[in-house]
Amino acid sequence: MSLISLMGALEIGLIFALVALGVLISFRLLNFPDLTADGSFPLGGAVAAVLIAGGHDPWLACGLAAIAGAAAGWVTAWLNVRLGILQLLASILVMIALYSINLRIMGAPNIALIGLPTVFTPFISTVNDNAWLIQPAVLAVIVVLAKLLLDAFFASEAGLALRATGANPRMARAQGISTDRMTLAGMALSNALIALAGALYVQTQGGADISMGIGTIVVGLAAVIIGETLLPPRSLWLVTLATVLGALLYRLLIALALNADFIGLQAQDLNLITAVLVGLALVLPKIKAKLRNKQGGRTA
């Protein structure tokens, strides 16, 4: 694998680290199985692409994309807590609706951004092409910032209330926490992160495409699950770190699998590899626990 393709894998991995942090909030912390991601990721991409193509500031585009994602997550949560629609179903409804909305926003199935200024442009040298190095570097800064901000939030009064809402809603209510409001806010935060990832994605790929969201949730979930097998969940900053590392490792493994010619895998096998990786990540902890039990039995 060449250095360029390694950095390419890192770049996508960093973008999906933001998705994975969003998925961590919905699936793990709020205990809300949420598939909105497949719609909110391209929503962020669509909003950012339209704004950048319209000549607006790329950072502003990222901000508005995140707000659009927050609105999508809020609607999913609202369908669940106010109308009582099953969590999974509420998110599928919003995901489907977003496909139409994204087409409306983009006005066409795809928008090209080649040659237009992105958040990376100011850092890229005009003399020699160093985009392959600069883009992952800028993304790394954004991901680290997002992780640290999330850590601080989850250690705050409101953040702790959000975690209690997912862990034990009855207890949370008994402590005066409005679990409904917390779910609305948490889902908005989760999908804001995922939409931000979508906004950054279109800027690294040179354009937005209506089908770019397919499988987002699976990749995000894969990253979270791989992260969980990497590090013990002793404290929340370790969990967020594991999630980021999980996203990076996942993309690296994919790149390795696709680059190893002797296996004969090609790009169209991506989803199959994802399924195998997630399956392995789910089974490994159980095998590890079994081995540990056996050893324990021997020493006792």
Place this chain on the structure above:
Amino acid sequence: MMRADNLFKTFNPGTPLENPVLRGLSLTIESGQFVTVIGSNGAGKSTFLNAISGDISPDSGSLSIDGQDVTRQTAWQRAGLVARVFQDPLAGTCEGLSIEENLALAMQRGQGRGLSRAVKASYREQFRAKLATLQLGLENRLGDRMGLLSGGQRQAVSLLMASLQPSRLLLLDEHTAALDPKTAAFVLELTDRIVSENKLTALMVTHSMRQALDHGHRTVMLHQGRVVLDVSGEERSRMDVPDLLAMFERTRGEKLDDDALLLG
């Protein structure tokens, strides 16, 4: 002061599973009074407690706490008035959070939650001092996950959590039922201490007549969704379990057939 007036609650109305649980229940508890509640299975004890805490909404009747009508308030809205310890040791705390995080959650009960740090250094000192009074060695384990604690330890911490912020009413829902006898005795003793130290108004549901008479100032018995017995003061202090049974049979004209109540 807590005042429940003519509460009615029917589960699954209009279906073959229709179950009228509360049938005109009225009870007034003066401030500072510790009331124990007994009753056989299905008498409405848990439903009554859930109605007071706001977990369920009564079909009719009214509830007020310190003169404030809370009948239509949700559980989280009245959490500032009502503190609660659940029957299930797993229910009252978050097992995935640390001991200090659980205590910090209770520190903000009934208050707004902002973006300042949840576990403040000043809180930590307070938590350590309070946990030390339990004599379980938990004061050195603030960072441990709640899930590592035994049922008895968790109930003790739940009690502590309920007393971190002032409340107008403390609800104890058979909070020793899931514990072994020795641990149950410890948690009950702790309950007595916390209630009297903080001069709390408390309502304790118990399955045991013995416990009901030994703790608190007043005992009420629920039967078929209403209060059928209410003893306090001199009369209560002279009473024993057989007296209570006899009294029940006299007022109801029927025999009590719940072994759990008799054996406790």
